[in-house]
Amino acid sequence: MELELPKRLYAEGSEPRVKKINNSCRMELIRDLKKAMCAEYDDVKRDHVFTHIMAIAENDLKFSGKLVDSFICRQLITSKLHEKWFVFARTPLRFSLQEYHAVTGLKITRETNSDVVKWKNDGGFWSNLLHTGGKITLQSIRKVHLQEVHTWTRLDRMRLIYLCVIVGVVMGRDEKVSIPHMYIKLVMDFDKVRKFHWGLHSYDFLLSSIEKAMKKLGKKESYIFEGFSYALHIWIMEAIPDFGETLGRRVSDSFKG
Template sequence: MVSARLVDCPDSPDVQQSKSIPQMMFAAGEEPVGVRVLTYQSSGAIERILDTLHEEEIDFIKAYAFGKIVEIAEKPVFSGRFARYLLSRQLKTKKKHEAWFRFAGHPVRFSLREFALVTGLPCGKFPKRSKQKLRKTIAEKPYWPSLFGKSDVVTVASVLKMLRRRTVTDKDIRIKFSCLAILESVLLPTSLKMKICREHAEAIKDIDEFFAYPWGRLAFYLLMCSIKERDEVALSQDNIAVKGFALALQLVLVEVVPALTEVVQETCSSSESDSEDDGLDPGGKFGKKTNT
């Protein structure tokens, strides 16, 4: 998917032999088992959004910042058991926006760099809003009514229904609806009933500025904060809910070890992700200790 190597970075513990590898959160063989990671991003969320669009509308999105997100729809869905496997094999690091995992005896880094490589999202610095631009923005007529009329609250589900039923026919509006749905339900999910954020709706008035905004950095920060706030006690709970685009963790590991693709597929239900199917066997391939 990407030509750049994800683990050969200057500050990798493998490269800097003089530095010892950080201690693991759980000793080898003592990791919590029988639990999984739940994510607010539903299985097949990207595909369901794309199914509501015309081919030319999908092609338009592919040509911009969300292009790689569209491609991710063809990859294995999120596996809660695999994510559980990774999180229980974290290394203790002090950096707020960086995590390391021990996989097959080797440390693998998950940082903004890796997130950007697997998602293709803009991850630059957040733009500074000048006072002049801020005053102009405040003075402008809100864009929300142009998209959703008098509705005060709009859910992602209702947006997809309008797209699917062709209630909205204007191509530009349909593309904006789909981008907002991707943003709320794929990149920045924080609840099961996702709603369109007014601030995001205002930002999409200028589609070029919208695509240029570092949504990747925002999504990464949300995910990383959700991961970092959990210590050993929290990671030992039966279920762990993670906000943000948790699938990125899986994408990074599969990119580093392509052979994992088939294994990850085996841990997922054929139609639902672990986050949606509580009937899946918690003692699966990534949740079972083996006696050696």
């Protein structure tokens, strides 16, 4: 007897056509950081908190917006609040926090005593920006500040790398939008970065991005997709091995779908 599945977001064959997905998750920024600050980059790379993220960046995985968009259209309508279900070849596929953690290795447990508001002013670039309430974007970092980092302290250069990994990849935020000061305050203390629940935080943001994309399907020919899109992309390739063989090789055996 064939399994009865929940209703699809779009009936098979009626999926809207989208010409382009503007992917906000910028792996190329990580490679730019390596060129500009090789020594500091290696220090951050050795930190266990973003080990999987750095591995994905260095393996130069190609992103397929068409693949991600097609899967969003294959979504099943369920009452589950903190997971998404998709269908492929009549097989239901779950993308929950468990699968997300398996792909990213990011911390998913919240620490109750983690204070992200307090930070110590050391007179450096980031302290001055926070003290004056200044604004900064990933775009300005790429176009302006990467050319100036040689005048910064080594600590501030490392903070820049952590911040770009967080905002540019893990959160996959629009490069033209000002970076929330919360993230800058976090990178002022590397121990707080290691304790923060990046997996839970970024997974929720990715789900909200999928919801936004759903609302734009059929209305626009393109849309901005924020969040750690590569995590969803890798999960699809692991869940459907034929896609993985076509679009890229495994990053490592630690990535399980």
